[in-house]
Amino acid sequence: MKHLLKPKNRMLGGRELRFLSIYAPFLCVMALALGTFFYLLDAPDLQQLLPILGLLAGTMLLSGVISWNFATTLYTKEKDLRENRMLRESFMEKTQSGLFVKDIEGRFLYANDVWCRMLNSSHQAVEGKTDFDFFPREQAQLLQQQDAAVVANGDRIEFDNILTAVDGVSKFVLMKFAMRTHSGRIYAIGAIVHDVTKVLITEKALQESEHRFETLLDMAPNAIIIADSNGMIKQVNKQASNLFGRSVDSLQSMNVDDLLPVADRERNRQRRENFMKAPATHVMGTEDDMIGERGNGEQFPIDVALSPVWIGDEMMIMSIIRDVTKHKHALQELKQTTDKLRELNEELEGERKNLEKRVNLRTKELEQSKQLLPAAYVFELQITALACRLVQCRPYSNPFHKQIVQPRAVSAALASGCQLPNALSI
Template sequence: MSESKSIFDRDDKALQQEARFFHVSIDLFLIIDLKGFIRRANPSVQIRLGYQPEEVVGLSIFTFLLPDDHQRVRQAIDAAANGQEIVDLECRCVHQNGSIRRLMCSCPPVVPNEDELLVVCRDITESWHAEQRFRKLVDVSPTGIILVDADGCITFANPQAEQQFGYTLDEMVGKEIELLIPQRFHQQHRQARAKYDASPEPRPVGVGKSLRAQHQDGHEFPVDIALTPIVMQGRSMVACTIVDLSERETAQKALAEGDGRLRQIMDNAMAVMYLKNVAGRYLLINRQFEELFKVTQRQVVGKTDYDIFPPEIAEAFRANDQHVLDTGEVARVEEIAPHDDGLHTYVSVKFPLRNSESQIYAVGGISTDITDRVQRIRYEHELQAAGRVQQHLYPTKAPELEGFDVAGAVFPATEACGDYFDYVPLSESVMALVVGDVAGHGPGPALQMVETRTYLRAMLGFGASPLEALSRLNRLLVEDTPQEAFVTLFLAVLDVRQHGFVYVGAGHEARLIRASGAVEELESTGLALGILPDAPLRQNGPKALNSGDILLMLTDGILETHSPKKELFGWGRTLDTLRAHRHKSSEEIIDALYATTCDFSEGQPRQDDLTVLVAKVL
């Protein structure tokens, strides 16, 4: 065989440009021989696998691959050596820190040297985990969800969609979406699909029209459809949400026949509600604020009163806020605000919001317009609501419930946490227990959880049922949160006198461990919050409680704790730990769970926040 040069040694200008791209690309580039030994690696190997380029030269790529992937990669190398293009070969590699990284690899149909192959690898680990979590959530959704690619072909359908249309997933994948639509609408639908692809955005389909779908057996049924463009592993897709119209009508009727108090308060109350950080910048406002002062939430968030109101009025607002920050106490003050018809007088209840370390991080306010004395009854009601909200905001200790031992804790993976738990007293004998988890962790999810907690407490405080509260919260989060963000949440309302509870699980489940040792699964009753505006939820219960029973609510950080061997801690070990310590206090059970997960992970860096809430019946 004649001696040949590497692409990095040739004089061709185009090849020299390729060599420069090799060095600066964020993708992993490897030059390997036909046996899989690495001859050259670009600097991205340090980011993707944790090694310097010179450390991997001379090593076999099979050193880094999981054993289950060896055969597929060996076959791909042989095919590429014979001039076949290799595209999107997914494989799993072990990072220097022991973590598993997923790479999508391609080998162009060019042999840089007679015995060399160029392998290009893109790290898809984060997108893969996001997709798996998304699929896990949609699998438990009571709503049919179908993913369609840019060619109009079905790539995924959840179990509810299989049930709705009578096809299995294998029978749908790869088929055009028109498979599920009556034949007479096929041409019209393809035209509509092309128009949507040109300008994709989240929206319902056929507003004001009766949409028809077709079952495998040929019968048609009415549906309600919403479209949401998403990106999964770099591919543009459309998530189609399909709801049987009869189910939707039933849900709408139930909503219309409900109390309706929450809707009336939010849409018609005279109170203006808002939240500002310690620097006086707005974090959120309610609809009444938007309507009265002709602004939107997007325009206001991050601004101060000086950006919205005249200087002398803004100065008064800031002085009252500063008084709350300085004293740490509730302030009830009269304030003046400009309206289209002149200045109005408000009675404002301003109160501090504290974190888990009792430090004030924001000032909340509920301001009632008392200019018109005819509104005095409404004003007094809002004052009482403000007192209840402030009294119970962000409790720093466990509730004292007769006959129950309740405790909770959060163990964040980073300084900013996306998990939370809460106790929301609804009456002397009724307490709401909440555990929530925002997708991801860090400053963004932590801020979203603050919003979630604030909304939920406000709505429960206004008398909404668990189902009403989470349904409304879901719609608010869809409007306020980024497309890729969502919140899973488990809400249990405990009645001390009745010794029982009802619950709603939005993409979140819990366990009830009876005194006998039997375990009852409290399954999710709907999709996670913040994904789809009309996602249906249901309320389960009541569940009776007896002495010795334990309600266990937690986030998936406990269950997904990994051992060095990549084993999951899971429900089995969680329940075993609880059984071993069930005769201890709730706080001691939580400490034991945390300690056991730490021992299980053998000191590995924690990848997710851990949150646990335990309620024991004494």
């Protein structure tokens, strides 16, 4: 098949030139020698023939030298051409791209192994066939139209084609170009074919992965910013845009230091340099107050969780940022509540101590009263006994005594357990 790559109006090959360069001079010398021989047959004197014989010998020697040099040069050129042809064929067969050559009528003149595998055919099966033998009619017609466009344009043209290959629908990129003879006439169409199906599948998977990653970023409740080692922002989510009051595009053209007040930017650069020296996940803003700055200049407290992430061979810094304004307010309210509770506790403690003091005082008074109780009880018994004697011994003639004193004396006597006469108890 490789000989079909040569144009039909090719120049003389190595064999023809070798014949002309070696055998033709010897034939001329032989013809000259024969002519001299026949001349000698008619020559009357041998002395007259010596110059002619010398000329004949010199001519033969010069012709041999010229023929040898010419043959050596041709052999060297043929060797170089053969090596170049082998290099071209080796390159065309070992390349990862499909290569083929068609004539003007659309017949395959050459196809390398890659293109033959794409067609699921051999070199012999491809030679002399057209696109209609391997592809559906609509696709084959499209390929023929592209060939005609290359011939009409006379230059190379790149085409993106979706072709139905043997193993299914594949995406091909074809670089077609016109092949010319030495006279400039287009005699064939060459093509370099790249099967980009796997590349497209990989790109699609990568795009889907990036889309999922962006979706996850946007679903995160906190602002997320991914920046390089210099602080240049590479990717943000919607929460970061809402938090800092800037668009996603504007954030991706900024440095993370620009999201802080001017007074804090140098300090943040030092934090980033320290992080790059020893990358590890940690949180900033809990112990030292960090302040963010929105697009309108408004400042608000934030805390930032830093984490190293690898994108390709480059380490990036992922910052998860949270607005802690409400948290700070809650802490402040909690502190105020704690202070109030502390004051209330101190007041209650004072009341408790006062109450305890009063209880102790009352207890002391009760203890003292308890000590006086026996004497009062004895005195009460004595009064009761006296009342009993008065009731039993002295009659009550006085109305006052009878109405007031006697009932009270009787009650006291009964309460003390005294036995009264029946007359007195009536």
